[in-house]
Amino acid sequence: MRVGLIVDSACDLPHEFATKHGLFILPVTAIINGETYIDTHDPVLTQQFYQSGLLEKGHHAETEAFSVEQIHDLFIEKIVPEYDIAICETVTRSRSQIYQNASDAMHTVMANYEVARKASGRAGKFSMRVIDSKQIFAGQGLLAAHTLKLIKQKVSKNALKYEVETFSDNxxxxxxxxxxxxxxxxxxxxxxxxxxxxxxxxxxxxxxxxxxxxxxxxxxxxxxxxxxxxxxxxxxxxxxxxxxxxxxxxxxxxxxxxxxxxxxxxxxxxxxxxxxxxxxxxxxxxxxxxxxxxxxxxxxxxxxxxxxxxxxxxxx
Known part of the structure; x- marks a missing residue:
């Protein structure tokens, strides 16, 4: 049974660590001086932003969560065909719309995943959980690293959700x-x-x-x-x-x-x-x-x- 971990772009982790462990990054839209960018935590793009000075004060910058429809499409196209169980950990719901949008998308995915599952040739059921990390940035990264450790230990689906939510408080x-x-x-x-x-x-x-x-x-x-x-x-x-x-x-x-x-x-x-x-x-x-x-x-x-x-x- 293959378990996948999804985090959003507010989650800070070394690129090499994320790549090694196959983390799926749920993008966030960045709007800077009226221009729209999709933040996928790509290290080259991030470095370009630092060098360009676009992140310095004086520039009007905002972030915007992907819509329910955008997240639904990503889950159906990228997650359902690859995993049997998916855990999505989002930046704290008190600071972003990502948790709510991902939760709403999860419900539509769970009601319609069979077609995508069958088309990919992957047999069996699919299940998913969206978890409010209650963290930001490095804290969200730490929770993701610990979650990967639990997945490696083959913790059961229900126990995994409980362990992650409990651990976040520490x-x-x-x-x-x-x-x-x-x-x-x-x-x-x-x-x-x-x-x-x-x-x-x-x-x-x-x-x-x-x-x-x-x-x-x-x-x-x-x-x-x-x-x-x-x-x-x-x-x-x-x-x-x-x-x-x-x-x-x-x-x-x-x-x-x-x-x-x-x-x-x-x-x-x-x-x-x-x-x-x-x-x-x-x-x-x-x-x-x-x-x-x-x-x-x-x-x-x-x-x-x-x-x-x-x-x-x-x-x-």
């Missing part, structure tokens, strides 16, 4: 926004008031760089630094210490809205790499995708790991 994420004004403006256009104008003003007036920490998307500022590099170093130190203390899955996911040269120069990255290697933990280091970068702003960093309940300050 993921802790740090976000370092490079420009809090960018996030506030994006949130304002979406009608999300979670980032206040006062916080944005303070960030500009005092040149503060916050570290936002929490479970899934329920984060809060836990540190305010006067320097981006200091914030990065604190997050790397936290992650290294938490790796030493033990994780619930052998992965740390780190996505960065930077060029690869800038990523390799990040303070504390070598420490985190060495700590992960010493503890048999795989560091899933990736360049932040177009969708993620539009959402949180270029230059930002997102790190996720899974562990027992704790606070950021416990590992400083």
């Amino acid at each position: 993921i802790f994420t740090c976000v370092i926004p490079r420009d809090i004004h960018y996030i506030r403006e994006r949130a304002r256009r979406r009608g999300d008031k979670s980032v206040s104008a006062v916080a944005a003003f303070l960030g500009k007036a005092l040149n503060l760089t916050p570290v936002i920490f929490g479970q899934g998307v329920e984060g809060k500022p836990v540190a305010k630094t006067f320097n981006f590099d200091i914030a990065v170093e604190r997050v790397m130190s936290y992650a290294a210490s938490r790796v030493e203390a033990g994780l619930l899955t052998p992965y740390v996911s780190l996505s960065c809205g930077l060029s690869w040269d800038e990523i390799e120069a990040l303070p504390g990255l070598d420490l985190l790499r060495e700590t992960c290697e010493r503890n048999n933990v795989e560091l899933l280091l990736s360049q932040m995708g177009i969708t993620s970068s539009i959402y949180v702003g270029p230059g930002s960093i997102c790190l996720s790991l899974a562990a027992e309940p704790h606070e950021f300050q416990d590992y400083q």
Whole structure:
């Protein structure tokens, strides 16, 4: 029985890792300065966007979920003929329409998959689940990596859904926004008031760089630094210490809205790499995708790991 995992373009993972494990990427539409692009997490296109400066502030950028019809067609053409069981993990439903559209598409697929199944020559029944990851970016990537581990262990269909949804609550994420004004403006256009104008003003007036920490998307500022590099170093130190203390899955996911040269120069990255290697933990280091970068702003960093309940300050 062949099990396939689907993630959307908000999920940040190394391209090599995604390719090796046969992840199917559900695209997201990016609209920049009125031009439409389809984000499939292609590394060449992503690199072109970083080099072009289209992701910098001053450009009007939005993301849009694929429609129910578009997702239905992708599932029928690409998923039904290839897999017996498909798991689709989406970016948190509180921040995107993707979960709802994928769920609606799943229902139409389940009612009409037999013809496509028969035409492909694949015998037997087909089943599918759409799961709200309750995560963003690196957190969604971490959940996908753990899900692939469960699939490799041949966990049953029903147990897989339960394990994934339960495990998601154990993921802790740090976000370092490079420009809090960018996030506030994006949130304002979406009608999300979670980032206040006062916080944005303070960030500009005092040149503060916050570290936002929490479970899934329920984060809060836990540190305010006067320097981006200091914030990065604190997050790397936290992650290294938490790796030493033990994780619930052998992965740390780190996505960065930077060029690869800038990523390799990040303070504390070598420490985190060495700590992960010493503890048999795989560091899933990736360049932040177009969708993620539009959402949180270029230059930002997102790190996720899974562990027992704790606070950021416990590992400083």
